[in-house]
Amino acid sequence: MTDTPFPLEPTAAEAQAAIADEFAFFGDWSERYQYLIDLGRKLPPFPDEWKTEQHRLLGCQSLVWIVPSGDASKLDFAAASDSAIVSGLVYLALRVYSGRSAQEILATEPDYITGIGLAKHLSPTRSNGLASLLGFIRDTAQRAAG
Template sequence: MRVETSPPIFPLEPSAAEAQREIKEEFGFFSDWSERYQYLIDLGRKLPPFPDAWKTEENRLLGCQSLVWIVPRGDASRLDFEAISDSAIVSGLIYLALRVYSGRPAAEILATTPDYIGDIGLARHLSPTRSNGLAAILAFIQDTARSRA
């Protein structure tokens, strides 16, 4: 059984496409990847507290080397996600994914390719294990949208 959680924390841009555009702009301010990694860590710190009671095997996302817990709620008209990781960088990756997808209708989630990953260079700069973790997060979001659409 999934846990019902608090209201969404992300200021919603008008669309997932707009969220991706803003992420691309923000990462464009940084001249190198050490600055971008630090920004990812800072974003991860913005995730709301995730109660220990929600850190169950049922809420644990498999496919990540780091520990990741994710809780979906809602229906086809609006899906919200709350998540956390024990890794600072993975928490930043979660923040970006939730910024694009959380609070959106299932149809918009399913129609939105995560272009921001390539646009900001994440695809080239993540380790294989972090790339696998990001893929698992995005797959979970897509699968949830598909099952509730």
């Protein structure tokens, strides 16, 4: 696994609160989209050899690759996308869920999505892709938890 900055906050709940605080600074959605793009640029490097069909997340219009590692006590996720905005969505999901226990992942609903108004401002295809990403993380945690 590549070096990961996640988790940034001690708990998933604190990560969601921090995301809400950050997005509250921006007055309109053009600024929020730009911030999302900037966050996507902060994703750790993702090895080209991992960009395979085996690691491709299905259900996304953009190309998204995700590689889980770890066990029930701590699951890490490395991911990348070919889309700037989707990379930002990936960053937010990893900020909330990567580096956490399977139990914490399963106990944490992605409230930040509605909390920052993201649900209302994503296209249907991006919403489906985000649901696929969150579903993959949840399914991985479910399998790890047994």
